[in-house]
Amino acid sequence: MRGHIHKRVRTNAAGKETVRWYVVVDVGIDGDGRRKQKWHGGFDTRREAEVERAKIVSDLHAGGYVAPDRLTLAEWVKQSWLPMTKTRVKPSTYDSYRSNMETHVLPALGGRAVQQLTAPMLNTLYAELLSRGGERGPLAAKTVRYVHTIVHKALADAVDAGIIGVNVADRAKPPRPNRARAREIECWEPAELAAFLESVKGARLEPAWRLAAMTGMRRGEVLGLRWCDVDFDSSRIAVRNALVTVAYEILESSPKSHQARVIDLDPETTALLRRHRDRQERDREEFGAEYDDRDLVICADDGCPIHPQSFSQAFGRAVERAGLRKIRLHDLRHTHATIAVKAGVPVKVISERLGHESPAFTLKQYAHVVPGMQAEAAQLIAAVVAS
Numbered sequence: 001m002r003g004h005i006h007k008r009v010r011t012n013a014a015g016k017e018t019v020r021w022y023v024v025v026d027v028g029i030d031g032d033g034r035r036k037q038k039w040h041g042g043f044d045t046r047r048e049a050e051v052e053r054a055k056i057v058s059d060l061h062a063g064g065y066v067a068p069d070r071l072t073l074a075e076w077v078k079q080s081w082l083p084m085t086k087t088r089v090k091p092s093t094y095d096s097y098r099s100n101m102e103t104h105v106l107p108a109l110g111g112r113a114v115q116q117l118t119a120p121m122l123n124t125l126y127a128e129l130l131s132r133g134g135e136r137g138p139l140a141a142k143t144v145r146y147v148h149t150i151v152h153k154a155l156a157d158a159v160d161a162g163i164i165g166v167n168v169a170d171r172a173k174p175p176r177p178n179r180a181r182a183r184e185i186e187c188w189e190p191a192e193l194a195a196f197l198e199s200v201k202g203a204r205l206e207p208a209w210r211l212a213a214m215t216g217m218r219r220g221e222v223l224g225l226r227w228c229d230v231d232f233d234s235s236r237i238a239v240r241n242a243l244v245t246v247a248y249e250i251l252e253s254s255p256k257s258h259q260a261r262v263i264d265l266d267p268e269t270t271a272l273l274r275r276h277r278d279r280q281e282r283d284r285e286e287f288g289a290e291y292d293d294r295d296l297v298i299c300a301d302d303g304c305p306i307h308p309q310s311f312s313q314a315f316g317r318a319v320e321r322a323g324l325r326k327i328r329l330h331d332l333r334h335t336h337a338t339i340a341v342k343a344g345v346p347v348k349v350i351s352e353r354l355g356h357e358s359p360a361f362t363l364k365q366y367a368h369v370v371p372g373m374q375a376e377a378a379q380l381i382a383a384v385v386a387s
Helices: 046-062 073-086 091-109 119-131 141-160 190-199 206-215 219-224 267-290 308-322 331-342 347-354 359-365 367-386
Strands: 004-011 017-029 035-043 236-239 242-246 249-253 261-264
Touching (some): 073 091, 219 308, 359 367
Antiparallel strands (some): 236 261
């Protein structure tokens, strides 16, 4: 299968001739037994066409040939990639892919044929997002890098579908996150956490705040916890569900790590959950048939799920009433982890409680705690040597 060079001469209205060179290759037989041919070009010189012919024939023999296709990036993303991706990822992930593509990528590159995309085009897009961004201004380097990750996934699937031969995003240069400007982890000291838990005693959401603080569970995991996953006999809970929002709508999802995990509870938290369950039983009786029983541990008076954003806002108000240093709801998770590290809990155990992908990630995330512990370690080592 060698292919051949075809010369095509065209004459315009003024009588001027234009010569273009094309590569024609056989790519198989159609249903009627006739040869199927693909034209590539046109090129300004025969030499350019010969170089392309050699590449195409090599790809044909190696099985890496991709026929010319005018499919645009917007057509591929909207008609094929997003519908396919929707069945493979969480709803919140899908919504993130869709919104980032529609907001940041397709307005600039959507009209380009997928086969015409190049790494320099992607680099130009990333530079524009860093300098100008969108309606809200320039994007952070971390956000632009996430946009690159989405583009890379879309083009990788285009390679698998046989639309393109190589993923040009492999050669693109997304910005590196600015570690010097990265947001520092905020957390409370043990005394601050104790003061907060004391201030919310008796409050409707006291069990929620204590669960978040004493287990390190994520916001959606606290709101998605079900009574069927609470084992009072062994003082353990199984984290299997999470409530997330997509376009402000509450959806049920799996934990961020996609895996369920078991977390042991302290006696006080277990006792609080027992009292909370009794209180819910009274609510169920009061609302009767109107009670929306979804078996949720943390819910509204009528059993309905609490919106995650409203939950975060409620935490902010509770912190303000307690008169404590302001932190985010997610920082209760960081507080749990840093206290555990300082208490000498093995990193593997902390990683399992938090649902991290590995202990190495946990160490990296909370490396800021280690320097403060080294002074104590140095003293302990010196004491052993002296003895």
